[in-house]
Amino acid sequence: MIPLEQAQKRIFDDVTVLDVIDVDLLSARGLVLAEPISTVEPIPPFANSGMDGFALRAADTSGGSEATSRRLDVVATIAAGSVAPRPLEAGEAMRIMTGAPIPEGADAVIMVELTRTEGDVVEVLAEAPVGNHIRPAGDDLAEGIVVFHPGVVLSPGHLGILASIGRERVQVYKRPRVGVFSTGDELVVGPQRLAPGQIRDSNRPTLLALVEEAGFEPVDLGLLVDDEVLIEAALTAAVSNGTVDALLTSGGVSMGDFDFIKRVLGRLGEMNWMQVAIKPAKPLAFGLLGGIPIFGLPGNPVSVMVSFELFARPAIRKMMGHVDLHRPHVIAMADEPLRRSPDGKIQFARVVLNQQADGAFRVRSAGGQGSHHLSAMAAANGLAVLPDGEGVGVGGMVRVMQLG
Ligand code: AMP
Numbered sequence: 001m002i003p004l005e006q007a008q009k010r011i012f013d014d015v016t017v018l019d020v021i022d023v024d025l026l027s028a029r030g031l032v033l034a035e036p037i038s039t040v041e042p043i044p045p046f047a048n049s050g051m052d053g054f055a056l057r058a059a060d061t062s063g064g065s066e067a068t069s070r071r072l073d074v075v076a077t078i079a080a081g082s083v084a085p086r087p088l089e090a091g092e093a094m095r096i097m098t099g100a101p102i103p104e105g106a107d108a109v110i111m112v113e114l115t116r117t118e119g120d121v122v123e124v125l126a127e128a129p130v131g132n133h134i135r136p137a138g139d140d141l142a143e144g145i146v147v148f149h150p151g152v153v154l155s156p157g158h159l160g161i162l163a164s165i166g167r168e169r170v171q172v173y174k175r176p177r178v179g180v181f182s183t184g185d186e187l188v189v190g191p192q193r194l195a196p197g198q199i200r201d202s203n204r205p206t207l208l209a210l211v212e213e214a215g216f217e218p219v220d221l222g223l224l225v226d227d228e229v230l231i232e233a234a235l236t237a238a239v240s241n242g243t244v245d246a247l248l249t250s251g252g253v254s255m256g257d258f259d260f261i262k263r264v265l266g267r268l269g270e271m272n273w274m275q276v277a278i279k280p281a282k283p284l285a286f287g288l289l290g291g292i293p294i295f296g297l298p299g300n301p302v303s304v305m306v307s308f309e310l311f312a313r314p315a316i317r318k319m320m321g322h323v324d325l326h327r328p329h330v331i332a333m334a335d336e337p338l339r340r341s342p343d344g345k346i347q348f349a350r351v352v353l354n355q356q357a358d359g360a361f362r363v364r365s366a367g368g369q370g371s372h373h374l375s376a377m378a379a380a381n382g383l384a385v386l387p388d389g390e391g392v393g394v395g396g397m398v399r400v401m402q403l404g
């Protein structure tokens with residue numbers, strides 16, 4: 001058995017970042033930026049009003065109050081998207097809308113709620129200090145600065161800034177297309193009655209969903225029977241037709257008589273066949289076939305998810321340009337014992353993590369901890385990391401990987 005970190009390092013060292021592509025903004029959400037972004041103009045581009053109200057000179061409002069209003073002549077109306085017809089003079093006001101440019105000569109805005117209008121005269125019922133409700137040019141972002149560095153994961157807010165500075169396309173790392181195969185003679189799909197010995201393929205929908213949740217593009221490659229020739233043909237075709245950037249298989253990597261995935265991959269590619277010191281998900285095959293990383297994940301439904309989380313997800317995140325590869329971890333207090341026995345492995349217990357009102361995390365078991373207990377995996381929102389030993393008792397502290 002090899003330690004978890006060693007297995008992870010071997011895999012992460014072997015995968016390389018995918019190509020940089022040029023995409024339109026609406027396709028860029030969730031992708032990793034591959035170029036520095038600089039502002040070419042200030043944002044906002046001009047001083048503008050933060051309120052609907054009146055642009056005026058602050059000095060003209062001096063002493064203004066409900067009882068002692070200041071009367072100013074309203075000489076123009078400035079809508080957002082238009083500009084004042086002429087500079088503002090002393091004793092004047094211009095009606096101004098949110099986002100409209102501040103006219104030359106004005107140094108403050110009073111909001112409409114603090115005024116009364118009578119015909120072409122506005123009564124100002126409060127003092128407006130200089131700069132009141134004015135959003136200066138460049139107040140958000142100055143001109144000529146780097147706003148985003150490569151490695152930023154583009155969120156809706158980032159896309160808003162890119163649009164604000166006139167960018168229509170952006171350079172990002174490609175979204176990895178991840179092919180998913182299930183293997184096993186016992187597997188069927190659909191609602192029909194199961195023949196003796198059959199089960200339904202649950203790993204494929206699970207993996208396809210995990211792939212999509214991770215922000216990769218899932219590619220369903222179907223079911224493979226336990227036939228060495230067919231498996232070899234299918235894997236070879238999948239890596240050579242240019243439709244996937246990474247491949248996931250489940251099943252067939254264990255010690256059984258019909259575990260052909262391991263054998264085929266060992267023959268075709270540079271495969272690492274690993275027994276990782278973790279439970280669940282001890283067996284793992286990993287290697288490159290035609291330059292495409294292949295993750296031979298175990299078959300048991302819980303193992304396949306844990307193996308995806310520990311190996312495939314972070315490695316494919318690296319391919320996608322992510323700097324931060326792993327799920328977040330928190331420290332939580334056990335509300336019930338999370339027991340295990342010493343076996344030289346790190347155990348990952350399926351748990352339900354709750355955040356208390358004070359922000360502290362509590363954790364309890366999500367149910368049966370067998371590698372076939374998919375019900376506990378479905379109920380879990382975390383994997384408690386139990387180092388080799390006896391586990392933790394009530395009140396003990398444990399590190400928990402948060403799941404999506
Ligand atoms: P294997 O590693 O192929 O021996 O599979 C280990 C266990 O996982 C066996 O009980 C298989 O029936 C089960 N298994 C393998 N693949 C799947 C799948 N796609 N869906 C559900 N169970 C599976």
Ligand code: MG
Pocket residue numbers: 183184185251252258259299
């Ligand atoms: Mg099998």
